[in-house]
Structures are given as structure tokens and as C-alpha cells.
Amino acid sequence: MIDFVGKRRWFFFISALLFIVSIASLAIFGLKPGIDFSGGTSLTLEFSSPVEQNQLRQEMANLGYSEATIQKTGPGSFLVHLREISAQERDTLRDNLETNLGTQLNVTDYYSTSATVGASTARNAGIAVIISAIGMLIYIAWAFRKMPKPFRWGMSAVIALLHDVVILIGIFSFLGWIAGIEVDALFITALLTVVGYSINNTVVVYDRIRENKTKGISSDFAVTVNSSIVETLGRCLNTSLTTVFTILALFLFGGATIHYFMLALLLGVCIGTYDSVCIAGELLVMWEKGEWGKISAWLPFVKQPT
Numbered sequence: 001m002i003d004f005v006g007k008r009r010w011f012f013f014i015s016a017l018l019f020i021v022s023i024a025s026l027a028i029f030g031l032k033p034g035i036d037f038s039g040g041t042s043l044t045l046e047f048s049s050p051v052e053q054n055q056l057r058q059e060m061a062n063l064g065y066s067e068a069t070i071q072k073t074g075p076g077s078f079l080v081h082l083r084e085i086s087a088q089e090r091d092t093l094r095d096n097l098e099t100n101l102g103t104q105l106n107v108t109d110y111y112s113t114s115a116t117v118g119a120s121t122a123r124n125a126g127i128a129v130i131i132s133a134i135g136m137l138i139y140i141a142w143a144f145r146k147m148p149k150p151f152r153w154g155m156s157a158v159i160a161l162l163h164d165v166v167i168l169i170g171i172f173s174f175l176g177w178i179a180g181i182e183v184d185a186l187f188i189t190a191l192l193t194v195v196g197y198s199i200n201n202t203v204v205v206y207d208r209i210r211e212n213k214t215k216g217i218s219s220d221f222a223v224t225v226n227s228s229i230v231e232t233l234g235r236c237l238n239t240s241l242t243t244v245f246t247i248l249a250l251f252l253f254g255g256a257t258i259h260y261f262m263l264a265l266l267l268g269v270c271i272g273t274y275d276s277v278c279i280a281g282e283l284l285v286m287w288e289k290g291e292w293g294k295i296s297a298w299l300p301f302v303k304q305p306t
Helices: 005-028 053-062 087-101 115-143 150-179 185-215 221-253 256-288
Strands: 040-047 069-074 077-082 105-113
Touching (some): 005 150, 005 256, 053 069, 069 256, 077 256, 115 150, 115 185, 150 185, 185 221, 185 256
Antiparallel strands (some): 040 105
């Protein structure tokens, strides 16, 4: 039997490092907002013959769109973000690019939003995450109300969820810095999806802990939690793998507009699975043993008293 609970200090240490790095990345680089938050227009351009990215960038600058950001999504296909333009301006831009580049151009996707709507979207997204966390706390505490101190169960689950959210946001902050990846409304959708997926796995583990505690399989709560994690491990991994395979297929072969949405889901499912197996139950054990206030209990390099 794998001793997940016995290795909890290593899991906490790894998570703490990722958490600190994510916070540092957010503080230094921030998030690169997409047009859903900053306002502007998104275009997916598909040329009938190969066009170089630098060539397209130069033509966009010549036409007065020097601020445009261009990402190549395939042979002759580009995702372009620029200031807010009307449908008429879009058609004019398409005609000019076709003429100057000497190739037929098809605009397969066109999306535009104002800066005011973008600011409102960002605010509502933050509120949605906060409300969902509060709702999860109340739900877990109520669902396990027959357990001793059910508030601990809810708090442990929410802390594990915040761990997932912060690390995922931190990864996208870093990707925004090194690769120019932007966050948009789909990223918020992915974030909330990951929260729901992660809490589902956590509830499965917690439910097995409750069953085993009721059966009295051991007087040691740590043994009960570890047995419960091992018993639900196959279910968690099987569910996660089937989800990952589906997301990976969409990530590799889906369109450019959902590419980073799939990436966020892929990373989130992996982080959420790790959290459900290695963090959520172990937090309950630390709380039960009164180790929260002991710094040494969080460090794998410090020998614990026997």
C-alpha cells in the first residue's frame, strides 16, 4: 500500500514551491489579457497560399495596425488581435491584405468587444471564482456535517481548490510572458470547470474517508485517510485519464480559438487530480493532528519526533 499520508510533507513542499512561484510570476509578469478583458478585435485569417508571419506583420503595420499581435496557428493560418474595428473595417482589411499579399484570404472567425465590456467581464470573473469557493465551503461542511468538526473538511477542500486555481493562473502568467498567451473568457470557463472537476474528485475521497471512519478500520485517522485514498486511487486516475485523452485530442486537432482553452483544461485536470490524491486528504490529517501551526510539520527535511 502506497503511504500517501506519510509522504504528505513532500507533497506540501512541492505544492508550496509551485504556489510561491505562481504568486511570484503573477506579481512580476501579471496576466496577459485577451480582448474579452482589454477590449479589441480577434480575427482568424486563413490564406490560400503560404504567407510568412513577418510578412503579414509588416503588411498589417503598413495598413495602420502596427499594434496587432499575430500568432501562427497552422500553414497559412493566423490568429490576429488588434484594436476594436467594425465589420466594414474588417472587410477593408481583408481586401487590402489579399491585394498586397497576392493570395486569397478567408476570415473564419471574427470577434470584437469594447474595453468597458472587458472590464466588466474581468470583474464578474473574479466574483464568480469567489462565490464558487464560498459555495464549495458551505456544501462540503454541510455534506459532512455528521463528521467531527465538519468545517475542517470544507476548509481543507477549499484550500486545495485555491491551490489548483493559483497554480493554473501562475502557469498562464508565465506562458503569457514567454509565449504571449492571453487569458480570455474561455480561460475563466476552464478555471471554473477545473474547480468543479477537482471538487468532485475530492468529495469522492472524502466520502470514502467518512465510510472508513464510520466502520472504524483504524483508531489512527492517518491510516484511515491513507486507506481511503488508496481505495479511490483507481477511480480518480481512470476518470482523469479518460478526460485527459479527450482534452488532448481537442488540444491537438481542435481549432485555434479553443487551443488555449483546452490547454487550461488539460493542465487543470492534472493539477486537480494531484490535489485530490496528495493534498486534500492530507490537509485533514494535519488538522486532526494539530500540525498546522508547526513549521517543521510542513518541511520534509526536518526530522519529526517519534
